[in-house]
Amino acid sequence: MTHTARRMHELLEPVCLVTFFAGEADRELAALGHRTYWDGYFASRAAPLGRVPAEVVHAAFYSFADGEAARHIPSAWETVPPEESVAARLRGSAASLRRILGEGLAGSPGLVRAADLTTEAATRAPTEGRVMFAGMRTLPIPGDPVARLWHSATMLREHRGDGHVAALVGARIGGTEAHVLSAIEQGIHPPESFGRIHHLPKERLASVMAGLRERGLVDTDGRFTDAGRATKARIEALTDELAAPPYDALSPAELAELVTELEPLTARLVAAGSR
Template sequence: MPHAQAEIHRMFELVEPIATVTFSAAVNDAFLALGMRNYWDGYFAGRAAPLGLAPAAVVHAVFYNFADGEVARHIPWVWGKITPQAAIAVRERASAAALRQRIGELAESPDLVRAADLAARAAVSAPAEGRALYAGLRALDMPDEPVARLWHAATLLREFRGDGHNAALVAHGIGGTEAHVLMALALGMRAEQFGRIGHLPEAQLAAVVDRLRERGLVDADGGFTDAGREIKRRIEARTDELAAPAYDVLTADEFGELTAKLEPIAAAAEAAVDD
């Protein structure tokens, strides 16, 4: 059944810290041990693996928000060190271990088992059309072990939402690097201060900001205009709308139960990042 947009956005906030343990140091170490040269090798090997041996141009298109050439520095090089199938296994094993470590005794609780079951039911129920990364992930086996199942379900839900977010960006005419500029401004920082794009050559980043300025989304000082804030608001609202179908399979009571059971798990996972 449909759920309120605010509830869908709250679910995103709960799923995110669970899914993103896959980008932690522990998972990076697991990939480095297998011959990856740096963090980004492991990132692309793990996240792109469900797409198989897709060329860099396809991964770039699916991931959407990397600058030109960034994906090609890692794909297909990583496939000379590890197969997609092996990368999937490493990512799942290391991510589940990282999540277990972050949430401590919650990993053994009946509430986690129930949360994993509800999240998994939602995660495999969503429509896959137009959701390339989600479809690749959904083709994988759902883990039996509860912590691994919860991480995998959270990852499915995150990438389902992410595919929808990319569609919302396309519909609003916002490119990948432009999206990072808007994200930076929403977080109260200038574009060059944002980690995902701050490393870009100054002229390249300036050209991106100039395009947004020409559209009236960024002001002369590089900050948000009212129009810029509004387009960012519309994109986020549309992203939540496009994420909603994943949860239609859950009743209102089940959705509320999943939210309640994820709250302490997500809080523990998020708090551990700051340790």
């Protein structure tokens, strides 16, 4: 099932990513009163956890540097109630999907079937040890097929993310270190220039790189050693393994059908830049 988990990740990730690359969700969140992109991001993504303190959001999100969550939580919720933020994210994301897919695909029987099967997998997945996923599971399932597809794909994304965090913790790779390893894997050099971490203090990035070198994962030029490459591969393999259980809810025929129905949707989204 690990192959299935990887394939479903490839097909569903572009559905989720419209939230971040298209403008509709940003505009919905800004209209509520969120002052910055990151206010809206933290407020809407963390909302299913309830009004937890920044320390809990930091732990659940894992990959952000110390203090980043606290710049937005709980202040963003004091401006806009969490339930309004998460509803705005859904509205905007569904609007992005409709616009990019066009009437033909957005209103097709294939999309309805993909939404139904994705929802079946997402709602049958185990919640134990899956904090972000469990939070998403408390939200109502949308009736509209386009919104339902986005919502269920995002539930599965958070499920996979929770498993990825577990794999990183087991490998003793911190959140910033994980971004460095991802940057190296993508061929970004120097890895400190990666967009998700380049804004961090130079001293912090230097410390992270020094730690990875001391552990023999990164060489003096900021590239993988054999040990680093093997560590990254183990993390990704375990992430796939831990992401597989939701798809046990579908029969082999249903899984094949889901792949068939998602492929044209994903192709359109990737062509539009959702990757």
